Amino acid sequence: MSTHVARWTATLAAASTAALLTGCGSGDEGTGADSGELTVLAGFYPLEWTAARVGGDLVSVSSLTPPGAEAHDLELAPQDVAAVSEADLLVYLDGFQPALDEAADSEGGDHAWDAGQAADLLAGEADEHEEEEHADEEHAEEEHAHEDGAVDPHFWLDPTRLASVGDALADRMAELNPDNASTYEANAAALRADLEALDQEMETGLSNCSVSTVVTGHDAFGYLGARYGLEVVGISGLSPSQEPSASQLAELATLVRERGVTTVYTETLVDPAVAETVAEEAGARTAVLDPIEGLTDESDGEDYLQVMRANLATLQEGQSCS
Ligand SMILES: [Zn+2]
Incomplete structure (x- = not known):
């Protein structure tokens, strides 16, 4: 856990150079930050959905957990681990999928982003x-x-916590691609509005x-x-x-x-x-x-x-x- 916090802090401190660093780390193949579209890899569905909402047309999002698979017990094939190292951004939840925690530690580098940091886990x-x-x-x-x-990792079942993760994810995407910062921010605000409307319905x-x-x-x-x-x-x-x-x-x-x-x-x-x-x-x-x-x-x-x-x-x- 402490290594994630350290990495998080270091990433924020190096915000201005984050995009450059990530470009080098992923082999500089001309995708991602350079072309304006980020490749985002998510651990499982709610993170995939949130990343797609926040990134909109400016991201290509895929999930490591196949549809219909039980997410907790995710197992990673070698190509999944390779995908973790190649993505511009890995959105995962530390403590939820042990196999992915391991891959994030070993392969994620600066581009592994733990959604739990913004979700205020209990x-x-x-x-x-x-x-x-x-x-x-x-x-x-x-x-x-x-x-x-x-x-307890299941923060997404409180829509207001998922909204906070959306906001933080917009900030993280903006670090990777500052040119699109205002779009990420607007998308996250629209997501928050949807989630707050849902929250109101549930409360009532x-x-x-x-x-x-x-x-x-x-x-x-x-x-x-x-x-x-x-x-x-x-x-x-x-x-x-x-x-x-x-x-x-x-x-x-x-x-x-x-x-x-x-x-x-x-x-x-x-x-x-x-x-x-x-x-x-x-x-x-x-x-x-x-x-x-x-x-x-x-x-x-x-x-x-x-x-x-x-x-x-x-x-x-x-x-x-x-
Ligand atoms: Zn569960």
């Missing part, structure tokens, strides 16, 4: 619901040791819900819950691969019943079996809530804004909001 919430219900403290601690102290739409506990597939919705006053309980941990034990599942089913939760949420890119087990045991329904870690044909919308609005409608129904 520590993952300890599972209060289970601590409350456990008379046996030792037991609770043992079960959740894997989540303690972990930073979720302000009066009968059920305030949201039980989701993995623990991806902490920022959304914090922003709109909902308590989010993830069935799996901060990564979908952190699956719960049988006793945790039974506790979750109890929590669902006790809190009057009527809907347990599954995800688009993760096997719904575990969430379905909890729902079945507790006599609740399931619905799909999308953490927008990737888009597929099955996504309920064609971009971040559409899928977030679909999530809002799903939550309004599932949490009985009026």
